[in-house]
Amino acid sequence: MQIVLEKRSQASSWMNVMSPVLAVSLTVIMGGLIFAAIGKPPLTALYLYFIDPLTSWWSIEEVLVKAGPLVLIGVGLAVCFKANVWNIGAEGQLTVGALMGAMVPILFGDWQGPWALVAMLLLGAVGGAMFAFIPAWLKTRFGVNEILTSLMLVYIAQLLLDWMVRGPWKDPHGFNFPKSVAFEGWHLLPMWGDGRMHLGLVIALVIALVLYWVMRNNLKGFEIRVVGSAPRAGAFAGFSQTKMVWFCFALSGALAGLAGLIEVAGPIGQLQPHISPNYGFTAIIVAFLGRLNPLGVVFAGLLLAVSYIGGEGVQIELGISDKTTQVFQGMLLFFILMCDTLILYRIRYLSAKPVTGSGDAS
Amino acid sequence: MQNNSNNRLPTPLLRVTKLTKKFGDFVANDSLDLSIEAGKVHALLGENGAGKSTLVKMMYGALQPTSGVIEWQGQRVTVANPAHARDLGIGMVFQHFSLFEALTVVENISLALPPQLRQADLSQRIASLSNDYGLPLNPEALVADLSVGERQRIEIVRCLLQQPKLLIMDEPTAVLTPQEAQALFSTLRRLVAEGCAVLYISHRLEEVRQICHDATILRHGQLVAEVDPQVETAATLAQLMVGSSVHQVNRPANNAVGPVLLQLKHLNQPSNTPFGVALVDINLSVKTGEILAIAGVAGNGQGELFGVISGEEGDRSSRSMVLMNQVCNQLTINQRRQLGAAFVPEERMGHGAVEHLSLTDNILLSRHACNDTPNPLNRGLMGIDRAQLATLNATIGRDYDVRKGREDAQAGSLSGGNLQKFVVGRELNRKPKVLVINQPTWGVDAGAAALIRQAVIDLSRQGSAILVISQDLDEIFELADTIAVISRGQLSAGYAAAQLSREDIGLMMAGSHEQNNAGSGT
Incomplete structure (x- = not known):
């Protein structure tokens, strides 16, 4: 079997806007799975990672x-x-x-x-x-x-x-x-x-x-x-x-x-x-x-x-090591590039085996 | 088997039934039926975009049909890829060759053959086969040194070595001189006499009438007629292709020939890529009210010549070009536009226009520095004058019949003919004093071509000097007051159009005017 990327005749403009949102969501899901895999409570970790920084004025200032x-x-x-x-x-x-x-x-x-x-x-x-x-x-x-x-x-x-x-x-x-x-x-x-x-x-x-x-x-x-x-x-x-x-x-x-x-x-x-x-x-x-x-x-x-x-x-x-920051940033870049690619191309599976002969045509 | 019911007829070599190909919502081929018989030349006719290429690509395995059946010698097949098609006995000669210019003929051919056919005596086989079929080739020659016609022979010989039962040829004469085309026809006649079938794609009606036994005509992806080209005339075939009778171009005599507006004097330009074409001692002049047409087979320096005249390429220190009585080699393309020149390049998409930009942005592309609109389009810190661009877009759309989905559609959404009308209209709207236009109606439907040619003639009769570069001899005779021919970077003198026959031009295309023929070794 052969996998090809085929250019879409028209890229969806809606998906073009949604792509970053999708990429962030996928990063959050993958991040949760990684936290769970290393034995940390995924929801708590995700809360600490993405929400907690926005809950105090001090940390909002740090974000800015x-x-x-x-x-x-x-x-x-x-x-x-x-x-x-x-x-x-x-x-x-x-x-x-x-x-x-x-x-x-x-x-x-x-x-x-x-x-x-x-x-x-x-x-x-x-x-x-x-x-x-x-x-x-x-x-x-x-x-x-x-x-x-x-x-x-x-x-x-x-x-x-x-x-x-x-x-x-x-x-x-x-x-x-x-x-x-x-x-x-x-x-x-x-x-x-x-x-x-x-x-x-x-x-x-x-x-x-x-x-x-x-x-x-x-x-x-x-x-x-x-x-x-x-x-x-x-x-x-x-x-x-x-x-x-x-x-x-x-x-x-x-x-x-x-x-x-x-x-x-x-x-x-x-x-x-x-x-x-x-x-x-x-x-x-x-x-x-x-x-x-x-x-x-x-x-x-x-x-x-x-x-x-x-x-x-x-x-x-x-x-957890602060290297998670780089892991998250890497995942985010990967997912955004993946979403962008799939907006422009669709995946097709080709069967490489030629079908010849009349046995199946009767 | 399906064909038991009609076994009185011979089984066709290839038959497609209800073949459909969709790209998204666009139906490129709509339920086509077609039979090709051994020993005949079958023409596939249609305008650009009618679906001819899509159909043959499915036969050759380069595309897979959305639905429908392909039968080969009576058996249903799925042509998985071009290698499979060649195994079946289908060969194809493409319009654009895939040859390595730095390799010899025999090296190129051996690369494309399956391993069991690569043998030491391949050179001899090529030499004997090519002589047999009247396609003389030197197997040891470097491809870079060969003419386009010779390169096409390599592709044909490459197919013939695999002894195909069906040979598909996509617009084979588009790159040939009239004499070379005649030689190709005798080869094709010999092939069909031996029982091979040829599927011949073209929109040149005279040659279809000359060599084809059957003709299938496509329009907008649908099969509109199957005719015997021997009993039709070129006019009836054209009407079937276009769907209505074609507007005749009206060309008043030019009686107002005045001063020279564009002149090249001993222009020399070395090739800037290893296999580009060097321009050698080019001289030409175009007067006000005159249309000078440059004929020639593609790839003989037309693109390079256009680049030098437009200012996109070329030696800035030379003094070989005079525009409006001013030496202009040192000027940029925008400074030449400000002098009153306008340019339409050969490639609409990616050169003359940008696919994903709107039409108004594409007007800005060539006119942002022209300063010939009532107010400047580029207002610096005040931004771009969008309102004025919208007005221009509406005017161009109306004057040149540009059909589009939305008023300010993306350039890429227009059909080839409409985009060409837009690109030409964008320049003609300026009423330029000098127009340089390369392949004005290449790949454009007959209606759009007639409109563009008429507009070019009208502009010249209002006193502009026009240089047309074209491969299409019909177009050249329709437009030109004066004709010159380019071959291997050398330009012939200009001759009054009325004095020249097609045969004269054909001889010049083959290089009869060149000062020396030793240039091929460089």
């Missing part, structure tokens, strides 16, 4: 704090993927953005004032974009696959950060801990609430709204959609594929770099070897779960943020 970078990176990646440009290295661009922005407090610690913060934010974005230009240049100049180069550059960026905080940028009064000086005053984002809410979430929301408008109503958004789905038609419209690669890496790299700077100038408050729980990779899931639509990305970012807090919750309450 985690959602900020996910949304900011996710909208950039959504635009990228829409244009058929595959930046998988947002985690690295986030890291370099944080390093660049941190130059202000670490090297020019005496410069205080609003402009210092603005300079930090700009440097973060520029750093992320510059680092993203490496795969963009390799792709447009030599035709190197950007998935590989952008991914491998992540490790370079992380090792660079590690070296910087253990070497040149280590706090001289920090008891030899691998950390930079703590940022102070205008080198930190304005915070409010009783938790760690900060300006970053507002920045993420504003950028998501702007990109939503651009994708819908601006010629640039049209260009992104055309170049990504029909490159020859893009050339016919006078859009350059090469410029699109540069634009996408610049945008997504800048937003990832900005997210990195916001993390170190917000919740963390200094440089340290680990500044992100894989936001750059999780944002790939966010972009797909949000249907590559900037508004969808906002909701998907909130959902994935819940999965971080929920993972910590089940670890504390039930003693």
